[in-house]
Amino acid sequence: MSALLEIRNLGISFGGLRAVHDVSFAANPGEIVSVIGPNGAGKTTLFNMISGVYRPGAGAVVLDGRDVTGMDPFLLARLGLSRTFQNLQIFQNMTVLENAVAGFHLRESGPLLADLLNLPSTRRRARAAEAGARALLERVGLANAAEREAGALSYGALKRLEIARALALEPRVLLLDEPAAGCNAVETEEIDHLIAEVAASGVAILLVEHDMKMVMRISNHIVVLDHGEKIAEGKPEAVSRDPKVIAAYLGPDAAALHEGEVAHA
Numbered sequence: 001m002s003a004l005l006e007i008r009n010l011g012i013s014f015g016g017l018r019a020v021h022d023v024s025f026a027a028n029p030g031e032i033v034s035v036i037g038p039n040g041a042g043k044t045t046l047f048n049m050i051s052g053v054y055r056p057g058a059g060a061v062v063l064d065g066r067d068v069t070g071m072d073p074f075l076l077a078r079l080g081l082s083r084t085f086q087n088l089q090i091f092q093n094m095t096v097l098e099n100a101v102a103g104f105h106l107r108e109s110g111p112l113l114a115d116l117l118n119l120p121s122t123r124r125r126a127r128a129a130e131a132g133a134r135a136l137l138e139r140v141g142l143a144n145a146a147e148r149e150a151g152a153l154s155y156g157a158l159k160r161l162e163i164a165r166a167l168a169l170e171p172r173v174l175l176l177d178e179p180a181a182g183c184n185a186v187e188t189e190e191i192d193h194l195i196a197e198v199a200a201s202g203v204a205i206l207l208v209e210h211d212m213k214m215v216m217r218i219s220n221h222i223v224v225l226d227h228g229e230k231i232a233e234g235k236p237e238a239v240s241r242d243p244k245v246i247a248a249y250l251g252p253d254a255a256a257l258h259e260g261e262v263a264h265a
């Protein structure tokens, strides 16, 4: 049986630079697959190809048996693949609830005229979106902050709000680009729990994250990139002991990798 998400031999070059070359892996429902690698290894570029931001120069992205390579991110979201970005995409001047509601509107294509005329169907959709948004805020631990301006939230809470908005699209595959970046230890742990809970609900999670302890703690499978190529993949324990991976992570990050391995053991 084929995997829910299959990445087949993906590659892209920018000018003469081979940013990603011949990368393949797969993800299944409930699985947390992390893509790690030193700075400039090609992680974000890979995410951009999978989520339709970049059209791959080679290879294919296959979602549930369907070739979705280079498909528009909006269409991909409708097919069940959504993502968050490294930089927060939150509307700071809107309330937390309004931000979550915005996620629901992303998946709709209600007729504009109906919206303008404020027809009963429009009002019904708006009520359903608000109810859905409130349920999501509960799920990510932000129910009590629903009416607050998003800009007043802590960084960790904003990261969870961004995940809530991506969940409004009811993804089967969720790509998280550095969900714990800029978060303290407590906030990182909250995000850990949230990611584990989302995976347990049957979503396949693809994670790019520099916090190696977090990666080692929550991943089922790790793909390691270096200079755009996959140099290793496997379970956290095996990957963190792989000499090729350790060599790629020379410096302080290598120590973090080792700590992650110890924490995982």
Ligand SMILES: Nc1ncnc2c1ncn2[C@@H]1O[C@H](COP(=O)(O)OP(=O)(O)OP(=O)(O)O)[C@@H](O)[C@H]1O
Binding pocket: 014, 017, 019, 037, 038, 039, 040, 041, 042, 043, 044, 045, 046
């Ligand atoms: N739009 C672009 N145009 C030209 N070069 C690019 C572009 N996007 C990425 N690159 C280059 O591709 C390589 C991979 O970059 P990428 O951002 O994917 O790495 P990364 O692993 O996500 O790095 P980091 O951990 O620092 O975020 C880098 O050499 C980068 O400079």
